[in-house]
Amino acid sequence: MSSLVQSVDWLAIAPPTLTAVVGLVVLVADLFLGDAKKAVLGWVSVAGLAASALLLLPILDGDRATFCLTGDAHACSYTADRFTLVIQFLVLGGALLAALLSVTALKDANRELPEGEYWFLLLSSAAGAALLPASRDLATLIVALEVASLPAFALVGIKRGDKKSSEAALKFFLSSVTATAVSLMGVSFVYATTGTLYLTQIADKIQHVDGQFHTLAQAGVVLTLVGFAFKTAAVPFHFWVPDTYVGAPLPIAAYLSVVGKAVGFSGLILVTVVAFPSYANVWGPALAALAALTMTVGNVGALRQQATRAYSAVRLLAWSSVGQAGYLLVPIAAAAYSKDAQKAIGSTVAYALMYAAVNLGAFAVAALVGRTNSLNRISDYRGLYAASPLSALLLGFFLLCLAGLPPGIIGLFAKVTVFSAAVDAGLGWLAVVMAVNVVIALFYYLQWTTLLFRAPEGEPAKHRVPAPLTAAIALTAVLGIALSGAPQLVLRFSGTGLF
Secondary structure, three states: OOOEOOOOOOOOOHHHHHHHHHHHHHHHHHHHOOHHHOHHHHHHHHHHHHHHHHOOHHHOOOOEEEEEEOOOOOOEEEEEOHHHHHHHHHHHHHHHHHHHHHHHHHHHHOOOOOHHHHHHHHHHHHHHHHHHHHEOEHHHHHHHHHHHHHHHHHHHOOOOOOHHHHHHHHHHHHHHHHHHHHHHHHHHHHHHHHOOOEHHHHHHHHHHOOHHHHHHHHHHHHHHHHHHHHHOOOOOOOOOHHHHHHHOOHHHHHHHHHHHHHHHHHHHHHHHHHHOHHHHHHHHHHHHHHHHHHHHHHHHHHHOOOOOOOOHHHHHHHHHHHHHHHHHHHHHHHHOOOOOHHHHHHHHHHHHHHHHHHHHHHHHHHHHHHOOOOOOOHHHHOOHHHHOHHHHHHHHHHHHHHHOOOOOHHHHHHHHHHHHHHHHOOOHHHHHHHHHHHHHHHHHHHHHHHHHOOOOOOOOOOOOOOHHHHHHHHHHHHHHHHHHHOOHHHHHHOOOOOO
């Protein structure tokens, strides 16, 4: 039996490791800092996430792997290939922007939120999220998933004495624990029938399972996929999303909308395309049906939001993120039918990069408006152009990107990429469902956009923009505008190295 060789490629594991180390440093430093100096913890966290993202640069030159079996160089627990690096960039970049939003949010909270615990939990979750796309065995995959998820429960419920926050955390916790239990049962069935946890070995051995264990192997595959469907907020496992986004601090809602999705989708890609390619006839139709259901329910939910309802802006972004999850599922489903599965997966990664940049930008402007309008209703955005022209223009741009309309070229490009993946795979019916949903989404995105430029009711409220919030809005704007100018860069950058 092969033994594990523990020679560690420290450069390969540096990004998630540094994030975790900075989290521990922040936790210990919190014990020794007085209340007046706790703001420094936020800037240490921002610097740590930026440094972790920069550590991706030295490992761009080629695939790296560590924690490998001696008898099989392809059976490794950690692989830093192209797919890993792109998702880690998305995760660490998303966490960095959420951290910038958090600096302002914590200052505005006036010490009502525990700063040391907040930053430790955020960095811990980001470390788990950065580990997940590199995980190439089911044990590491599940551990990374839980390291990303468990701190997120606490972050959602971190507002002391807030009933909405507590309820949101409880819903999020229960749905996530259920997903983990289902995933672990599936993983145990897969291990029982194949005798291995390594994804590449499972792909080979699950095709040659003894006849009497065939049903057990099928059940393992299905349960593992159901567990990850929970994590992606695919319908019908989406019920926690709107209340969780409303109850959580707004930077955490932004973090979950992007980094949480990246975690779920990268895990789903690894178990379907890498571990279970021989079961494409099972997960392909299932994911196609989930994609159609998720985008439809998400967009209809966003369409039903009333502009004057409390927190309707955050709820609309929450339902919109459910709809966007449906689009992200389309190329993964297409990979089951496509001759070029790598190209199909590349479409999901490209869409995720676009979505991350513009959705974080929309949340950043929502955080700005929420500073003067605590109920954050869509109606509060009426006349935003009169009060803050640049913020209104940028929010309009982000919403048009999400809708897929010019001048948000990157949004249009990403949707066309996903659409073509469905058509190339012969999923014409799914492409039609997607086209209908894009039209539904146009209505509520344009409705919100036009509200920004209408005459304000009464004196427009001036929005003072703190430096961290300015940086977050500026970074997302620069990224969205640059990619709209050269959208082909996204597809080139998002090419996976999974095969």
